[in-house]
Amino acid sequence: MATDTAPTSATAPTEAAVRAALSRVNDPEIHRPITDLGMVKSVExxxxxxxxxGIYLTIQGCPMRETLTSSVSEAVRGxxxxxxxxxxxxxxxxxxxxxxxxxxxxGQAEREVPFAQPGSLTRVYAVASGKGGVGKSSVTVNLAAAMAADGLAVGVVDADIYGHSVPRMLGTDGRPTQVENMIMPPEAHGVRVISIGMFTPGNAPVVWRGPMLHRALQQFLADVYWGDLDVLLLDLPPxxxxxxxxxxxxxxGAEILVVTTPQQAAAEVAERxxxxxVQTHQKIVGVVExxxxxxxxxxGEMVDVFGSGGGQQVAEGxxxxxxxxxxxxxxxxxxxxLREGGDEGKPVVLTDPGSPAGAALRSVATSLSRRERGLAGMSLSLTPTRRG
Incomplete structure (x- = not known):
């Protein structure tokens, strides 16, 4: 005897239920529900x-189309x-x-740097060093990966325009997607990242002067859609x-994190x-040796290959x-x-968090993460009143 396998009215899915499921699907680049972004074209x-x-892609040839298709299918099947x-x-x-x-x-017609606005709660750390070769980028990448692994929303700007290396160290070869004048940054290990290396062919050098460098950094900060970040790290050139x-x-409002080695010569340059x-009126959050x-x-004893005391010397100075x-x-x-992780795009704080370097970096990340999102500079909409 044949039976009707069509769903009954009691079990038939409703459009409201389907759209509710779709509201739990985030766009993989913008990190917001596709229903809020107007990306749901139709439900039949x-x-x-x-x-x-029916799903609208932001651009033709969207690199995340397969990820989005899979997420939508999985959500609706539930x-x-x-x-x-x-x-x-x-x-x-x-x-x-x-x-x-x-x-x-x-609703703003033009992009502003969101992290410079009075209401921004994002902690911005500019990772600086006096000279190259001290491992500043390795520190930046591992701090970002550790913070993201702890559940924070983290972004990294590879501001070392001439010596960009952050994409390799994070293991991403993704290209940014552009929507109108906005740039959607690729993501690796839960970290959103932008670098000039994503816009140059191969290993081509960047030969720019000051005004172009300023404009590039401004675009990275203002034209990239970062979303609501807890922490933004800027990997500065030395x-x-x-x-x-x-x-x-x-x-x-960016705070400076200084990276040095124990070597006295490196410490003197890092201190400068x-x-x-002092001149820019910024706060120095600390020193990493x-x-x-x-x-x-x-x-198991420590051998001081590069001397000792450089970090403390910089901090005291x-x-x-x-x-x-x-x-x-x-x-x-x-x-x-730590070096192998940088070459392979797998930060040591993720692959071997219990190693000496991994544990030390995670400790630094924790100390920076525990600092609450501040209200400094934020308008509290208060008006003075006169006491009677």
């Missing part, structure tokens, strides 16, 4: 329980009564993209050049780099220069796994 439910969902799901992709019109961009900007000055102008905070020693493979206490946040030992 057949009598046999097959649901057809609705009771759904027998199968068909996802049909379309592309937003120019007008739809303009409306989306305006929505993401909060020294006290144009980018360091531009950071102070574009994000005056940190002292720029990298390559602080090599654990002996036989006895900056304390005198600024008049505020500058602490040493951590000392990172030499660890081959």
């Amino acid at each position: 439910i057949a009598a046999d329980g097959v649901v057809s969902v 609705v009771p009564g759904v027998a199968d799901v068909h996802v049909e992709l379309d592309v937003m019109s120019d007008e739809q993209r303009r409306e989306l961009a305006a929505s993401l900007r909060g 020294g006290t050049g144009d980018i360091a000055i531009s950071v102070a102008q574009l994000v005056p 780099a940190g002292s720029i905070a 990298n390559m602080s020693g090599l654990p002996c493979p036989h006895c 900056l304390t005198r220069a600024t008049g505020a206490k500058v602490p040493v946040l951590g000392t990172i030992p030499i660890d081959v796994r």
